[in-house]
Amino acid sequence: xxxxxxxxxxxxxxxxxxxxxxxxxxxxxxxxxxxxxxxxxxxxxxxxxxxxxxxxxxxxxxxxxxxxxxxxxxxxxxxxxxxxxxxxxxxxxxxxxxxxxxxxxxxxxxxxxxxx
Amino acid sequence: xxxxxxxxxxxxxxxxxxxxxxxxxxxxxxxxxxxxxxxxxxxxxxxxxxxxxxxxxxxxxxxxxxxxxxxxxxxxxxxxxxxxxxxxxxxxxxxxxxxxxxxxxxxxxxxxxx
Numbered sequence: 001x002x003x004x005x006x007x008x009x010x011x012x013x014x015x016x017x018x019x020x021x022x023x024x025x026x027x028x029x030x031x032x033x034x035x036x037x038x039x040x041x042x043x044x045x046x047x048x049x050x051x052x053x054x055x056x057x058x059x060x061x062x063x064x065x066x067x068x069x070x071x072x073x074x075x076x077x078x079x080x081x082x083x084x085x086x087x088x089x090x091x092x093x094x095x096x097x098x099x100x101x102x103x104x105x106x107x108x109x110x111x112x113x114x115x116x
Numbered sequence: 117x118x119x120x121x122x123x124x125x126x127x128x129x130x131x132x133x134x135x136x137x138x139x140x141x142x143x144x145x146x147x148x149x150x151x152x153x154x155x156x157x158x159x160x161x162x163x164x165x166x167x168x169x170x171x172x173x174x175x176x177x178x179x180x181x182x183x184x185x186x187x188x189x190x191x192x193x194x195x196x197x198x199x200x201x202x203x204x205x206x207x208x209x210x211x212x213x214x215x216x217x218x219x220x221x222x223x224x225x226x227x228x229x230x
Contacts, residue, residue, distance in 0.1 A: 035220075110158045
C-alpha cells in the first residue's frame with residue numbers, strides 16, 4: 001500500500017491568485033495522477049505526472065492553467081493558476097502500485113478549494 | 117474514448133434494506149474494475165475486479181464483474197447509516213507501467229434513512 005500526504009486540506013482563495021497543492025508519497029512511484037472533482041461531479045483526470053519529464057495533460061486541461069512539478073519519485077505539486085470561481089473543486093492526487101505491482105489506486109486526503 | 121456509466125445516480129433506502137449499484141464500462145484494453153466509497157473527500161478502496169464471475173466479499177459488501185456484458189454490480193446487504201456515501205466505480209486499462217489512469221463513473225449517491 002501507499003500512504004499519501006496531501007496539503008493543504010482546504011483553502012479559500014481570491015480570484016486571480018494561484019494555489020499550489022502538494023502530495024508526498026511514502027514510497028517511490030513511477031506515475032502520479034491529479035484529479036479534479038467539481039461539486040456534484042465525479043473525478044476527472046487532469047494530468048499524469050512522470051518523474052523527469054513533462055506531465056501529460058488530458059483534453060480540456062492545459063499546462064499554463066495547471067502547471068505540475070514532479071522533482072522526484074515521491075513528490076509532486078499541482079498549481080491552480082489565475083483562479084476563478086469555476087475552479088472551486090476538490091483536487092486529489094493518486095498513485096498506483098509501485099514496482100510494477102498491480103494494486104488499487106491510493107488517494108491523498110484531497111484539497112477542497114473555494115475561489116471567491 | 118473510455119467511458120464508465122453508473123446507475124442509479126442517487127438512491128434513498130431505509131436502514132436494513134439491500135441495495136444493488138450498477139456500473140457499465142467501455143474501455144480499450146480493459147484490465148480491471150474498481151469500486152470506491154467516497155464519504156468526504158478522498159475515495160477509499162473497496163474492491164478490485166479483474167476476473168469475470170468471481171464474487172468478492174467484504175462483510176456486507178460484495179461485488180462481481182461480467183466481462184462479456186461489460187458491467188459490474190456492488191451489493192450492500194443490511195444497510196446501515198454509515199453506508200451513506202457516494203460509490204464510485206472506475207475502469208483501468210492495461211499499461212506497461214503497472215498502473216494506469218482510471219476513468220471514473222459519475223457515482224451513485226446512497227442515502228440510508230434510519
